[in-house]
Amino acid sequence: MQRVFTSIFMISAVFFSASCAAQEASEPLLVEKQSFTFNNYTTLGGEVIPEVTVGWESYGELNTAKDNVILITHFFSGNSHAAGKYSADDVLPGYWDSIIGPGKAIDTNKFFVISSDTLVNAFPNDPNVITTGPASLNPETGKPYGLDFPVVTIRDFVNVQYELLKSLDINKLHAVVGASMGSLQALEWSVAYPDMVERMVSVIGAGAMDAWTIMALEHWARPIKHDPNFNGGDYYEGEAPLTGITSTLAMITQQAMHPVIMNMRAPQPEVMPETALESVLKSTPVLDYLFANSANRAPLADGNHLLYLVRANQLFVAGHEGDLASGLAKVKAKTLFLPATNDLLLQPYLAKQAVTILEKQGKNPQYAEIEGVWGHLDGLFSIPTKAEDLRTFLESD
């Protein structure tokens, strides 16, 4: 599979080289989504999924010793497209292209960077996502699993990534790096496979979900459950619960953004807008701005997948047994925590809680806050301000 990626990249290099001498630095990598399948996965909850397929991408070259691997784990509404472009025509590159690439903080001239789609990815209908979840066909019935799909946890996401790496004969991770839900996976990696993980970077993350955040996540689930089309999760032969999904996506978008940036980007609220005065059911330009975008993306998402993601996040405590301290006691990796000061979703106290425990355990965790106006999304958009910290951490012994 690595050969396919390399040849695609080389074709593009030839294509661009005439027009751009410094192409490697200024043009994004061209990447290809790969697919990985394995059978009979037993979840942490003890259920068996007969066939698991997830997508993955990689950037850079795996060295002969196979010890230059950095795993990137994705956030709630994200997927494995962390860097590069699928085609030169793509409007945007992968979400962390600012820090992943040749000469960048996560330097693909040195590291083989690999990123995989999780189980129950939020957007299974996105052609660039390959995932297994309630919308997948149950091989035993030939129909979508629906709610027969077992509840899965962040540990299950990690275990599936472990199988992917094993298939590539990779037994060591130079680092695992993730933002938000990706940070939960990154930390879980260092608890579940402590001898395999040398460095762990948690961006806008947490060591365990607290009651407040578990409740906040539930609000994302409720609009889908309320949607008359939801039908107890059995909607694959009818209309999808798109109204509920739209509400959920809009809520995630608004809560992930700090007021400063949202107010800069959204239309200015109108004074005494006529339509809003006509009926409480009518919209306004501010609301249209938020909901129209979410409505556009809703058909790519799956209602059940969103509910499973909410549940996976709600159930998270690093190690998934005992308490957070007993989970973190297993960590052998060097750790770096990068919460965002203005994050309103996974606030810095959550990262600090894990850092305090690791310090008590004598593990010298590193901690720095990302400053920015984006709120939770500073983990994506303001991460370049921490590029040098990240580079230093990744290149340290």
Next chain:
Amino acid sequence: MQRVFTSIFMISAVFFSASCAAQEASEPLLVEKQSFTFNNYTTLGGEVIPEVTVGWESYGELNTAKDNVILITHFFSGNSHAAGKYSADDVLPGYWDSIIGPGKAIDTNKFFVISSDTLVNAFPNDPNVITTGPASLNPETGKPYGLDFPVVTIRDFVNVQYELLKSLDINKLHAVVGASMGSLQALEWSVAYPDMVERMVSVIGAGAMDAWTIMALEHWARPIKHDPNFNGGDYYEGEAPLTGITSTLAMITQQAMHPVIMNMRAPQPEVMPETALESVLKSTPVLDYLFANSANRAPLADGNHLLYLVRANQLFVAGHEGDLASGLAKVKAKTLFLPATNDLLLQPYLAKQAVTILEKQGKNPQYAEIEGVWGHLDGLFSIPTKAEDLRTFLESD
């Protein structure tokens, strides 16, 4: 009406005097809900409501000059019960009993404190709430208005209070004081009736809604609109949209509380809870804690009223014309703004925005932040930490 209140209080004073010498200071005032009705109110949007009835309460005595009046305006999920108890058996007194009463910051030995229910109050089925809104009978049809009720604004809430005061022959407000949505009314009072308002106190408030908050409010509306029982607002002859209302109330509760206090009060999240692993539709003790309370309160609320309240808040900009600066230009009152540092709902930047404009207009607004662990609810529960600032402000010339 004042006589009724006084006699009730005196009966209770006699009842308690035998057992408690310091009764006035240690026992809450006993209060009675009053009712005020007037006809043919024309809304800011130009619609006529044939009959408006709202509840009100008062604490202390109106002096002969009728110039010792402090108006208290209530928050989104509140009502006019700001202080005292209806009966000595009441578990809790009114929401600001800590600062309203004999010798307290808002001293009922000096001031006649009056508080009214707003139009479209969230809980019209609460026997202690008297309001007019979509659930009220339309005298023209004999049936509930439903969505035929006109969209109303914060200015309309204020104009109804103006009619109430006029009926009591009150033409001057020593002060108007409100928290959250009550702060919007307080500020609007000082813009709409600048010659009548001498002092304005905005607690956990704003001068205008920004795009981010308008969106946050819309998330409160969506679960009700999604509820299959909602039926476009026409549910008064069928089942009420209680599932949606429960989601809305739970969202308000969680967002009004800071994680610190919520995590102290909610059950500790379980590790690998069996029921949560069985199905994404199953609950957990953390979620039960939040939603059971909201489900209990849901039958007292009305779905349409909640939508109208959301809309009234979304439409708020002090003055309701031009921009915030042109509204604030009308203010003649002395102003005091008390946002809460840890508020995640109406964050201090909203109060600061109004303060900055008033300063530019040379009006010397006062500003102090309430410190606490409650978040938005610090405006209710940590207000005693600002009792002396409040007393000084109210007793200043």
